[in-house]
Amino acid sequence: xxxxxxxxVALILVCxxxxxxxxxxxxxxxxxxxxxxxxxxxAVPVDPRNAQRIRPQPDAVxxxxxxxxxxxxxxxxxxxxxxxxxxxxxxxxxxxxxxKKFELPLxxxxxAPPVIFDKPGVVILGCNIHDWMVGYIYVSETPFFVKTGAxxxxxxxxxxxxxxxxxxxxxxxxxxxxxxxxxxxLAAEAPVSAEWQVGLKPSIRVPRVPxxxxxxxx
Amino acid sequence: MRCQVPRTFSGAIRASLPAFLALCAVSxxxxxxxxxxxxxxxxxxxxVGNARNYASVxxxxxxxxxxxxxxxxxxxxxxxxAAGGNLSGQAYERLSGLxxxxxxxxxxxxxxxxxxxxxxxxxxxxxxGRADYADDYRSATVYRAxxxxxKRFDExxxxxxxxxxxRRRAAAPDAEIYGISxxxxxxxxxxLKAGLQYSLNARTSLALGSLWRHGDxxxxxxxxxxxxxxxxxxxxxxxxxxxxxxxxxxxxxxxxRLGVDYSLSAHSLIGCGFQRLETHAQGGxxxxxxxxxxxxxxxx
Numbered sequence: 001x002x003x004x005x006x007x008x009v010a011l012i013l014v015c016x017x018x019x020x021x022x023x024x025x026x027x028x029x030x031x032x033x034x035x036x037x038x039x040x041x042x043a044v045p046v047d048p049r050n051a052q053r054i055r056p057q058p059d060a061v062x063x064x065x066x067x068x069x070x071x072x073x074x075x076x077x078x079x080x081x082x083x084x085x086x087x088x089x090x091x092x093x094x095x096x097x098x099x100k101k102f103e104l105p106l107x108x109x110x111x112a113p114p115v116i117f118d119k120p121g122v123v124i125l126g127c128n129i130h131d132w133m134v135g136y137i138y139v140s141e142t143p144f145f146v147k148t149g150a151x152x153x154x155x156x157x158x159x160x161x162x163x164x165x166x167x168x169x170x171x172x173x174x175x176x177x178x179x180x181x182x183x184x185x186l187a188a189e190a191p192v193s194a195e196w197q198v199g200l201k202p203s204i205r206v207p208r209v210p211x212x213x214x215x216x217x218x
Numbered sequence: 219m220r221c222q223v224p225r226t227f228s229g230a231i232r233a234s235l236p237a238f239l240a241l242c243a244v245s246x247x248x249x250x251x252x253x254x255x256x257x258x259x260x261x262x263x264x265x266v267g268n269a270r271n272y273a274s275v276x277x278x279x280x281x282x283x284x285x286x287x288x289x290x291x292x293x294x295x296x297x298x299x300a301a302g303g304n305l306s307g308q309a310y311e312r313l314s315g316l317x318x319x320x321x322x323x324x325x326x327x328x329x330x331x332x333x334x335x336x337x338x339x340x341x342x343x344x345x346x347g348r349a350d351y352a353d354d355y356r357s358a359t360v361y362r363a364x365x366x367x368x369k370r371f372d373e374x375x376x377x378x379x380x381x382x383x384x385r386r387r388a389a390a391p392d393a394e395i396y397g398i399s400x401x402x403x404x405x406x407x408x409x410l411k412a413g414l415q416y417s418l419n420a421r422t423s424l425a426l427g428s429l430w431r432h433g434d435x436x437x438x439x440x441x442x443x444x445x446x447x448x449x450x451x452x453x454x455x456x457x458x459x460x461x462x463x464x465x466x467x468x469x470x471x472x473x474x475r476l477g478v479d480y481s482l483s484a485h486s487l488i489g490c491g492f493q494r495l496e497t498h499a500q501g502g503x504x505x506x507x508x509x510x511x512x513x514x515x516x517x518x
Contacts, residue, residue, distance in 0.1 A: 067484070089251045092292070094333050103333065106292050129251075129292070131335035131370070204373040204417050206335050209255075209487045209517045211479030214380070214411045215429040217471060217495070218263070218507075 020188030022159040028152045028168055028196045035152020036198060038072040039170040043144040043156055043184075046163035054143035058114070060084055061125070061135060063091050066208070068125055068135025072171060076143045080114045092128040099123050099139060122169070132208040136171050161188045174199040251290045253302075254518040258283045265507035266313060267438035267458050268497065274439035276458055280316075282308040288324070300326045304347075315353030315457035322347025322360065338369040349386075353457045356403050358388040379412040384433075391453055399451040402464045407433025413475075421481040425491070429473035435499050438464045448501030469499030477511075489513040 028039040045051050056078035062069045063085045075081060083093050085108050093112070094103040099121035104112040106129070117123065117139045125135040138145075144164070146154040168180040175198070186192055264277040288302035307319040326343030345362045364382035371377070383406075390401035413427035438455045439445070445465045446452065455464035477491030493509040 065484075090292070092333075096334065126334050128330075128333050129290070129298075203420050205420070206370065206373055207415070207417065207423060207479075207481070207487075208484050209481065209515050211415065211423055211425060211477070211487050211489050211513075211515060213259075213425070213475070213477065213489075213491065213511075213513060214413050214427040215473040215475040215493050215495070217407070217409065217429065217431050217473070218266070218268070 020161065021157060022161045022186035022188055023191040024156045024159060024164070024166065024184065024186060025191055025193040026146070026148070026154050026156075026166075026196070027193075028148050028154075028170070028198060030198060030200050035148070035150070036170060036200065037148055037150045037152060038070075039148040039152070039154075039168055039173075039196075039198070040072065040074045040138045040140070041146050041148065041154055041156065041166065041168055042074075042140055042142055043159060043164040043166045044142040045144070045160065046165065050160040050162055051143050056080070058082070061137065062086050063093070063127070063133070066091075066127075066130045066133060068133060070135075070147075072136045072138065072147060074138040074140055074145045074147050075117060076145075077120045077139050077141055078116070078118055079139075080116050081137065082110070082114045083112050084110045085112070089129075091130065091133075093125060094128055095123050095125055097121070097123045100137075103128075122171075130208075132206040134205060138169055155191075159186055161186055166194065168196050168198060170198060170200065172200040172203045174201045251292075253286075253288045253290060253300075255286045255516065256284065257286075257513065257515045259514070260512045261509050263507060263509045265505060266310075266316070267455070267462070267464075268435065268505050268507065269437060269439040270503050270505045271439055274458075274462070276313065276438075278313045278316075279311045280308050282306065296330050296332075298328045298330075300324070300328065300343075313457060315351065316356070317352040318349055318356075320347055320349035320360070322362075336370050336372070339367070341366045355391060355453075356388065356457070358386040358403055361385045361387075374417040375414065377412075377414045379410070382409050382411075383407070384409065394454060395446065395452050398446060398449060399466075400453045402436060402451045402453040402455075402466045404451075405434035405436065405466070407431055407435075423479050425475070425477040425479065425489075427475040427477075429471065429475075429495070431471040431473070433468070434466050435469040435471065435497055436464050436466055437499065437503055437505060438462050445501055445503060448499075448503070465503070467499040467501065467503055469497050469503075471495055471497040477513075479513075479515075485518065486514065486516040489515070 026041045028036040056076045058080045059075050060082045061073050085091050090106045090108045092106045099119050100123045120139045120141040123137040127133040146156045148154040164184050166184050169177040259282045262279045266278050267276050269275045284306035286304045288300045291299045303323045309317045322345045324345040326341050328341040330337045330339045343364050347360045350357045362384045366380045368378035386405045388403035393400040409431040411429050415425045417423045438458050441463045449465040451466040455462045473495040475493040479487045479489035481487045491511045496506045498504050
């Protein structure tokens with residue numbers, strides 16, 4: 001290309017193509033056709049170079065009305081998570097999960113130090129004072145993920161065009177997340193829609209209000 | 219003829235109530251680790267007076283409510299102290315002399331062996347309270363000590379047991395029968411309870427409980443000489459009508475309760491239950507009672 005103008009135009013076109021983003025729209029339904037909230041959608045690029053420039057971001061899981069908020073938090077591996085306590089009582093957050101075992105001694109406000117999640121996988125959160133509190137951190141090996149909303153829908157935007165393996169995870173899903181994997185090709189400016197149907201196990205939690213009064217003698 | 223005891227609650231309760239309400243208010247503003255819970259129950263007891271003879275059996279329905287306020291203090295990794303109080307009241311449909319208000323202070327030390335919901339735990343507790351009845355001769359100061367243990371096995375199943383001692387001290391009236399004390403409403407008893415709770419689904423849970431109690435029991439029935447010989451104390455009990463006498467006997471009670479609870483929200487549940495008690499007392503005075511219940515619990 002001897003013409004500098006032509007070379008410049010070509011370079012601009014190449015750069016523009018590189019910055020053109022793809023989009024994946026997802027809906028997750030249960031077996032009754034109802035949208036599933038709090039499902040994590042993960043898009044793993046087949047070409048790992050597509051994810052190289054993205055860095056982990058700090059994040060937070062709050063404690064509000066003696067519950068973890070949000071109930072499910074997807075993060076990128078290597079991210080730092082703070083656990084602010086917005087309740088007017090203290091909490092003692094812990095996890096026994098092999099991906100990240102930790103314990104934050106009893107604290108209130110924003111006193112707890114942040115925790116780094118440096119391995120991918122599922123981390124189940126609990127509070128040693130309030131047994132019913134449970135929350136999930138999904139530590140994703142890919143920076144391209146999203147969580148479904150109340151209607152079961154979500155979209156991952158700004159994806160580099162290319163080949164992806166897309167899978168779903170939900171805390172109550174009745175099968176392994178690997179079985180939800182699909183190969184999807186994404187092109188710039190051409191959003192792709194995909195639908196998953198997953199079975200959910202009954203979500204049994206430790207009761208917050210103790211029932212079962214014992215027999216009493218008058 | 220009904221007893222002419224004034225149907226007002228004693229000064230102790232009247233004085234304690236503002237203090238309790240002030241404690242509630244402080245808990246709301248102090249931003250401490252307070253736990254506030256309320257509960258209410260509608261019950262029907264088919265043998266309120268624990269009578270053996272059918273002719274003396276009195277049944278009645280009652281409504282009860284309790285407000286509990288506890289300060290939780292974590293002591294180190296494994297121990298926690300709870301201090302607070304319960305304010306409760308019960309009103310009967312017909313036997314209004316049994317209406318009562320009570321206030322008790324509680325202090326307990328809990329140990330958990332490990333972190334989390336599935337760690338086994340044990341708790342020792344003491345309480346001191348005052349129960350004031352509309353028919354004041356039943357009013358008593360109540361002392362309790364207990365040892366509880368429990369373990370949750372998974373999200374569905376938890377088991378617990380409770381061994382306790384209770385002493386009630388009431389004002390002793392003059393003896394009405396020569397040689398037999400009139401101090402009927404002072405009682406001692408040892409109680410062992412055990413139970414399980416099993417979640418059937420996300421909102422519904424099943425509760426099973428059993429009770430063994432040994433100690434003083436009170437049976438109110440028409441005057442009968444057959445009970446005098448085995449009674450530790452005897453006194454007129456006009457709450458149940460003229461000619462009714464309360465007999466304090468040594469006895470053993472076996473009980474069971476089956477209940478189902480349904481969560482209305484994260485904070486509240488309603489339930490229904492059925493309780494059955496069988497008592498074998500001295501002198502062959504055996505009696506039984508059943509109590510269906512509707513309950514409501516709210517925890518802030």
